[in-house]
Amino acid sequence: MEAGGGRRVLVVGAGLAALGAAQRLQGPGSVRLLEAGSRAGGRIWSHPFASGLAELGAHWIHGPSEGNPVFRLASCYGLLGPGAAEEENQRVEAGGHPLLPCVTYGSSGKVLSPELVSSTRTLFSELLGSAQAFLHAKELPAAGVGQYLRAELARLAPTWDEDEDSKRLRLAILSTCLKLECCISGTHSMDLVALGSFGEYTSLPGLDCTFPGGYSSLPDRMLAALPEGTILLNKPVKTIQWQGSFCEKGDVERIFPVRVECEDGDSFLADHVIITIPLGFLKEHHHNFFQPPLPTWKAEAIRRMGFGTNNKIFLEFEQPFWEPEQQLLEVVWEDESPLAEPSIDLEASWFKKLIGFVVLQPPEQLGHVLCGFIAGKEAEYMETLSDAEVLRTMTSVLRTLTGNPSLPAPRSILRSQWHSAPYTRGSYSYVAVGSSGDDIDALAQPLPEDASDPRPLQLLFAGEATHRTFYSTTHGALLSGWREADRLNRLPRAAEQQ
Structure with missing residues (x-):
């Protein structure tokens, strides 16, 4: 894989951020992806089910229009259906809700x-909408989005001009709306999502x-475009040693600042190493994963940011x-109320906590399949149950x-278990109470932080949790991978060979 003694780049992970970085890197040298699991794609995972495929991870392209790099790339590869490219569809303002x-x-x-x-x-x-308007506000009525929404509902409910049954039902529907928002934000409770950064x-x-x-099909096509041997599967990384001076046997001339050790030895x-590991894994393992440890400001950003579970x-x-x-x-559970x-x-x-079921389309291709969405601690608890228990509960x-x-029971079941996944530990990030968009930027900041260091950009950070405005999305992940590749592409060649 070594090309003319150019820079050597390792990418930890093989999700969309990693593949995007590898795709974009230019100049002489080598790129290698180390993936802990047995497949590329990360939190994109299309799995055979019924007569078609089920999306255990990313489901939709959110906002498929020209400003979305995932949409542009998928269109370029010819991976989308005929309706996706219609200009009328590209103008729809869905606000992130299908x-x-x-x-x-x-x-x-x-x-x-x-x-x-x-x-x-x-x-x-x-x-x-009013909660999102608190971005950059000097004073906030509450710390979390949930507290703010509940206070507003407590204020508004007495003014509703309707009978008690309708009021009760309206509050129950609002409970479902809050649960849906938990799924979209990937959090246990909207109380945990910072009001000041929600916008x-x-x-x-x-x-x-x-x-x-x-x-x-998208990561598969991206991977197919990379040189053979670029990716090593089933290669979980144990530690990343940086700020070092390492050389290979028989070549004492070439000094490398980073050494990546895998679980298999x-x-x-x-x-340079581009780290695209999910924030959930970093939260649990960053203390031992990096030697020397990450600087306090970055470790604190990792701690403050939110990372939750949304399962299907x-x-x-x-x-x-x-x-x-x-x-x-x-x-809608009619006995519930957000108050x-x-x-x-x-x-x-x-x-x-289940918000309901999406009917997979088209049935003639996929079978008669419902996809239920559930977030938070309840989603994590569901992972501890057997398929038979979940099937029995869903039937009930x-x-x-x-x-x-006497509604017939489903004939088969499949579910995601993102919290249990050892190298993911959840679904995606959100800006938690006590955190802010500045923490996303801190997470994205490369190391060493000293710009005059003769060996710059030893550690670079990509992944959805590092994109300030598109966190939690595939397009945020892809853009972050391109961002870090571009950062390396701009590096003067002399700086790389120090």
């Missing part, structure tokens, strides 16, 4: 009034779309019980919602 035809089931076994659901959603959307996240225009051949020397439960049915036009089956304390008995009520939930006690 716009799907919806039916809302209440826990009493009845379909809730579409008018009540729609007006409540509009109210919640307006409140979210940092930028939504791109475009009607969210999926990959007909699976999201994994193999080690690699490099001029796929259920395959012999026949659909939903109508062909319905693409989202929403779940009441949530249950902390996970064993008894974990399934109530669906029978309750439809009011049909």
Whole structure:
């Protein structure tokens, strides 16, 4: 892999940030990706299920329009369906929420009034907008988004001109809206999401779309374009030693500042290492992972930032019980209210955190499949249960919602378990209470921090958690990988050969 004694770059990970960096690096030298798992793609993972594929990780391209590099790359590779490229679809302002035809089931076994659901959603959307407007505000009414939203709802609820049953239902629907926002933010509770930074996240225009051949078709194509042997799979890294002077046997002339040691005992020397490891892993392991340890300011940014779990439960049915036009089956527990304390008995009520089910499209290709979304501690608890237990609970939930006690059980189940995944430890990042967008920038800052160091950019950091306005997204991950590659591409050649 060594090319003419040029710079040697190692990339830790093989998700979209890593592949993007490898794709973009220029000049003489070598690039090698060290991936802990058995596949490339990271938190993109299309898995066979029913008669097609299920997306265990990234699901949609959020904001598929010209400003989205994932959309542009996927279009360039010819990986998207015909509707995705339509200009009309690229102009839709979805605000990060997939716009799907919806039916809302209440826990009493009845379909809730579409008018009540729609007006409540509009109210919640307006409140979210007002929460985002606190970006750069000098004074905040609350630390977390959840506290702010609840205070606003407590103020507004007495002014609603409707009967008590409608009020109760409206509050229950608002509870579901909050749970959906937990899924979107990848957090256990919106109380944990910083109000002052909630407006940092930028939504791109475009009607969210999926990959007909699976999201994994994108990393697969990116990997195929790299030279053979670029990626080493099943190569978990144990430690990254930096600020050192390392040389290979028989070549004392060439000194490398970084040594990467893998769990299997193999080690690699490099001029630069791009770290694309998920924030969840860094939170748990950065103390022992880097030698010397990361500077305090970076370690503190890692600690303060939020990283939560959003899981999916796929259920395959012999026949659909939903109508062909319905693409989202929403779940409302009618006894819940955002103004009441949530249950902390996970064993008894974990399934109530489920926001509902997306109907996978098209059924003729994928089968009759529902995809449930669940976030937070309840999602983590779900991972500890067996497939049979989850299937039994989902069958019971669906029978309750439809009011049909003899609704046939799903024929098969598949679910994600991102919290248990040892090299991920969750789904994606958010700006937590006590953190800010500045922590995202600190996480992205390369090391050593001294710009006059003769061996610059030993450690570079990429991944969704390092993009200030697109954190939690695939396009944020891709842009961060390109950013770090460009940083190396700008480095004067003399500086690399010190």
